Amino acid sequence: MLNTKFETAKETAWCPGCGDFGILNALKEALNELALNPHEVVICSGIGQAAKVPQYINTNGFNGLHGRALPPATGIKIVNKNLKVIINSGEGDTYGEGGNHFIHTIRRNLDIAHFVHDNQIYGLTKGQASPTTNIGFRTGVQTNGVILEPLNPIALAISMGASFVARSFSGDAEHLKEVMKAAINHKGYALVDILQPCVSFNKINTFKYYKDRVYYLPEEFDRTDREEAFKRSLEWGDRIPLGIFYQVEKTTYIDCIDYLNNGPALVDKELNPMDAEKFMDDFK
Amino acid sequence: MLNTKFETAKETAWCPGCGDFGILNALKEALNELALNPHEVVICSGIGQAAKVPQYINTNGFNGLHGRALPPATGIKIVNKNLKVIINSGEGDTYGEGGNHFIHTIRRNLDIAHFVHDNQIYGLTKGQASPTTNIGFRTGVQTNGVILEPLNPIALAISMGASFVARSFSGDAEHLKEVMKAAINHKGYALVDILQPCVSFNKINTFKYYKDRVYYLPEEFDRTDREEAFKRSLEWGDRIPLGIFYQVEKTTYIDCIDYLNNGPALVDKELNPMDAEKFMDDFK
Amino acid sequence: MDYNILLGGAAGQGMNTIGDVLGKVITRTGYYIFFNKDYMSRVRGGHNFNQLRFSEKPLYSHKEKLDVIIALNEETIDKHKERLMKDGIIVASSDFKITDEKIITLPFKEIAKEIGNVKVFGTVIVGTIIKMFNLSLDILEDVLKEYFSGEILEMNIQAAQRGYELTGNRFNLVHPNQKDRITINGNQAVGLGALAAGCIFFSGYPMTPGTGVMNYIASKQKELGIVVEQAEDEIAALNMVLGASFAGARAMTSTSGGGYSLMVEAIGLSGIIETPAVIVNVQRPGPATGLPTRTAQADLKFVINAAQDEIPRLIISLRHAEEAFYQTARAFNLAEKYQIPVTILSDQYLADTGVTIDPYDFTKIKIERYLATKEDIGEAPYKRYKITDSGISPRIIPGKIPGQVFMVDSDEHDEFGHIIESGDLRNQMMEKRMRKMELIAQDVQEPWHLGNLEPEVLLIAWGSTYGPIKEAVELLEKDDKKVAALVFGDVWPLPTKLIQEYSQKAKKIISIEGNYSGQLADVIQEKTCIPIKERLNKYDGRPWSYDEIYRRIQEVL
Amino acid sequence: MDYNILLGGAAGQGMNTIGDVLGKVITRTGYYIFFNKDYMSRVRGGHNFNQLRFSEKPLYSHKEKLDVIIALNEETIDKHKERLMKDGIIVASSDFKITDEKIITLPFKEIAKEIGNVKVFGTVIVGTIIKMFNLSLDILEDVLKEYFSGEILEMNIQAAQRGYELTGNRFNLVHPNQKDRITINGNQAVGLGALAAGCIFFSGYPMTPGTGVMNYIASKQKELGIVVEQAEDEIAALNMVLGASFAGARAMTSTSGGGYSLMVEAIGLSGIIETPAVIVNVQRPGPATGLPTRTAQADLKFVINAAQDEIPRLIISLRHAEEAFYQTARAFNLAEKYQIPVTILSDQYLADTGVTIDPYDFTKIKIERYLATKEDIGEAPYKRYKITDSGISPRIIPGKIPGQVFMVDSDEHDEFGHIIESGDLRNQMMEKRMRKMELIAQDVQEPWHLGNLEPEVLLIAWGSTYGPIKEAVELLEKDDKKVAALVFGDVWPLPTKLIQEYSQKAKKIISIEGNYSGQLADVIQEKTCIPIKERLNKYDGRPWSYDEIYRRIQEVL
């Protein structure tokens, strides 16, 4: 167990060796290094193995419905801009069931960090193909192997105009922690797609598989060049780039609404029925 | 009225001057020139002004739920590969309510053509912002103007690996018809995002607005270069490119399943309960 | 007195503005109006009509018989002239080809052209009607000033005057004097109620006829400093609302049946995470897309049972724009009191119908949050789902109490919100949640009683049918019929006291509903085993009118 | 004779394989088994257990008392030893620290290590059990051959032999002789039924415990040349099914409550476009995510009322794996006969429980498509929604009849499927669709009757509670109690003949359900006004066992 404010006594239900442990630890350390307090943080998730993160960390948590991690995060952040809102969920949750929220949440550019545990499989439901499963992968449903082109979350996020798009790997604790910190610090929506071995159901994309293929985007890589970022995002296979593909400053949702930006958080507003009384004049 | 097999007597419910008329006519002509027969064609749609297309054309039609034009089209094409399956729907229907189906339907690469009537507004519900409405556009809901980054369907489709991605304009009948024909002839999923003025609710993106801005991708433009296509797709504003951004050959869903590819259409299969009797052995 | 004006034409002819302006003039003159809309699912063309009924007494229903038909196109005359009273008149443009003794054709279009703007055509007509009913041109000019400005305003004032001069006074009215009432429709009343109740976050996806609530709230968002967020779909809408509510906001969404279908899973979520939400379902006829712009009361059993397994919930149906305001505010209080989803059932008839009522008393609105304080919860680790006798656990919001965190979980959970597998704990949590239903049942309001106290015939209804039934029962009582009606507002949990009581007295029970099978009657049977065999059901997408109810009840008496 | 073996351990310890292998050996020896699973929503760890009961007579329920506990971990002993019979035994690994007079510890792990593969540990145990029950090592070897091959098979055979030699015979059995029965669970039975019925397209999204149906059908897709498509979400799944069905395929989806919630809107669509669909809801406890791997019967009222407005529909609940096969095939026929959505309600208990039954008679399965031919529809333009007396319109599929096209429309429509606004046509269409319910009511099957023909006490139940109730009623009858049960399979439209009849005879009616409020009892009250006041409801996520029902009924008698 780490030694952060974010530890809990709760025993995890993950398989020994699962990449989720590395992600959970990196998250706790990132929060710790950012000197955040548990009560200032809300972690939202859907349903899946990854989505159990809020169960195992000492922060506020909204463990909602499968595929629906992002809309509650959106509601939370809009009404209380002072909370750090983080989403941890699986790639099935995010890009499968929740695909529509994914693309539209990017468009809103709220200041939230989104950590996708991408094990290229549906873990909790025991091994069906997820949107990122490679072609040819056989499962109990895809008995002849997957035939759908895998979704490329990095390319997709870049095409949707996300202002921070990164990839990391549960097997590199340090890199992951640093990218998480950058994502949390980024002002705007930040996606980190995290390669995460599932030892029980994905015997192809193992720790070794990733380890053999990942490389780090070079220092001199220009993260503000969208076309370059897109080009790099298409790299997948023998070599898999890790790091921040794209990061630019962009006005956030809150920036655009004057009274949210300059006023107190919405939830701190005093409520008074009489404020609306004058609107009756419209009906006279 | 045109003189094709696809005419109907039904009066349309569209506003005079609506861009939907041009799209409907181009579609009828395209089908006619492709020498298709009405009974061989199924047009699927969701709900919206655009989605009324199946009401006004003499083909088979599946006018389903708002946002859900693509899944029925998928089901139809998988079970009867001999039908020409075409989808006509609004951009709200397709990229808003139906966004998740949009991204995953691209992944399936079924041989279907998808025509999106993109008027940058919710027409039928009287003028709320759609996913493609420009920033700053004011509506009864977006009273301070839209603040969400508009979705770029061309960039998105390219990032998702669509094998045919094009844009046309309801105001250019000839171009539209030709692009439609190319899309229908394309083996695989083909997206055509069609600029379509809404004379009632979009007073900004008018016929003239588009007319002043559109230009045609040059002859020499290399449609097989994905990065180039992506780059071009980002052009939007003073100059809006029309034409086929990207087109490559790619195995389709049906290609990947041997017995679908080489056998008869699934619906033509003889059904016999006894075929499954042998499976009881597994339980002995 | 009781006048009824029909205004008919195609979508896009400006009928709503004509009706609104005329309605304002009549309201300000001191009358009560009842202004309902019948429109097609299209933006231009087709046949739409508005009916503007007014009287010096409060009105509760549209009526069939017409005094005046204002025809913006010829189709209007064909479709509605049968309903014209003997001494009624039809006002039409002089270029119409139809002839009929009751038609007065006047050169509206020509005048508009002369003024130099064909769009003022409607105002010319309003001027004419003002004159016919002896209303005040000054008031009309005041109203026009609120709608237009500059050159356009000048043209409209000119148009009004020209119209006013076109004809003479037709109906002899002595105008009443009370003038500060409001005319409001159901969607606006719900929206205003939400604002009064402190709704600071609204998320929705447009769907007729539920969009009006969103539009109304959005129109005030800037002024109040609140947020209306259009979601990508209804699933997102309710899940955003739940996030906002979890974080401490009073939050709401509105939709119609199709959108409600998509919210079903999140309604269950609201129930198990015990996070309040107010969901407005403005009903229209289904199934599926159905008849988008028409009315129905056909989602009752659906909303009562929506979502897998069982949750505590409250369903309030709205009977009238007056209560719509107060009930919406109440919905917010009860949602927070019990930490449940509250569904408000409205319908297109109520939503789009403007009625004149006394101004709302905003001092009656109390915002009761039922939030626990730092002191309430003490120092021990906070239990979001503490098992209590009432079933209600102290609720805090995240980020406000340093040192205290909590989570909500869609899985079955322990008192801390952590996922569990134990059958015992599951029982305790299920019982804790469902115990709240017992308290809610005490908060639930009995149906409104109308008519006789010792009735022979008992009518059962709910929601917006209230208005037409009220007028019908008054007529039946004038005929010396011993008739009463119980009109339910709160429908779930079903209040059963009055129905038990009156069903014993009455020889005959008849339900009157806007659906195919008689859904409230079913619910009453389910909960009380009181058989309701006679059921008057209407499902053509049109609202019951009082005359129709009156006639149908006479038939079965 | 009636033996009950519990096999407990953590997820990932191979318990399911041990159980399956043992089950096969016992079935092939000629016994009936009843093999149910209790597992947590996790892949490794936690506490899971399987119960394998067997007898020479058909079995319908798990039971509480245990003869043997096979403990793969120590927790298993703690959790279950109370249920052990006086002469029961606990079989455990010799490294366990727990001591108890009933424990036999044996060196399973050591032997596995000696063989050189820790994974064969389970097979060692199976060998031991085989010996204890005097079962055949040969049969075990046959079964192992179906599971393994090559070196791994060799090791397993060795493991079985070593286990067999570890101990002596404990239970004296004379084995029966009938050997060609099948042991199948509810999900497999539904899947096989669908295949027999000609389901050629399946689209679904994984959701426990509904995934098993998809898995089963997928496992045969290649061999049969059909397609299983995993959808992006449940909304897509049912909409794909409707597209496929429109195009002429028999098509199906399966899910659990949360996924069903997302399908609600499309269920309404199926109703209004009159396009058949078979939807399997394998129930688990909610609300929302609830208890993913456990059982419940808590979606009854939800599925009856799912979707805005009203549609004709049929809801079939499954009582037993035997009928699951035939009912699924029937669902396809009735879906096409009436052009409606048919919901099959299963639950985790039924879905995951293996029972031994006689082989299905495939010759009983008739595929009835009810499709219209070119001749049927004639030359005139085809009316997809022709208004007929029965409410059923001739249905064709697109592309097959040159010259004829048609459309289906989620809007209210005319006979051609074109959007309408007319109230009259709306009424006709609504009535046409709902008329089908009258015919469906005739096709609906009355509940199964168990026990006394002139009962004093009448039990009411539905779905998978059938098995436990059947055994409980048999015990109660042995005690000379005048008890009967009506166990509903078809639940909507509700068949009311037998319940009317028996409710008159019985002095007391008691419902037994797997939900909080007694949902079937509610539905019966709604439809018949027969009050059902005593309700035994279980909602802890565990199935009723026959002993529990027997005890509870004795208490109230």
Ligand SMILES: Cc1ncc(C[n+]2csc(CCOP(=O)(O)OP(=O)(O)O)c2C)c(N)n1
């Ligand atoms: C509406 C709904 N559909 C399906 C499910 C079942 N379900 C739970 S988790 C899951 C997939 C999880 O995959 P992923 O998000 O990749 O997470 P992982 O378990 O791999 O970490 C599914 C399909 C559900 N809970 N709710």
Ligand SMILES: Cc1ncc(C[n+]2csc(CCOP(=O)(O)OP(=O)(O)O)c2C)c(N)n1
């Ligand atoms: C579930 C559901 N939500 C909302 C609606 C209401 N609705 C109908 S059409 C539409 C928007 C249509 O916009 P678009 O797809 O852009 O089509 P257009 O009318 O602009 O052609 C909406 C929100 C609906 N019918 N169903």
Ligand code: SF4
């Ligand atoms: S199944 Fe896979 S993702 Fe889930 S806990 Fe095990 S290893 Fe991790």
Ligand code: SF4
């Ligand atoms: S509202 Fe707009 S999109 Fe709809 S018919 Fe009119 S012009 Fe066309």
Ligand SMILES: [Mg+2]
């Ligand atoms: Mg995953």
Ligand SMILES: [Mg+2]
């Ligand atoms: Mg549009």
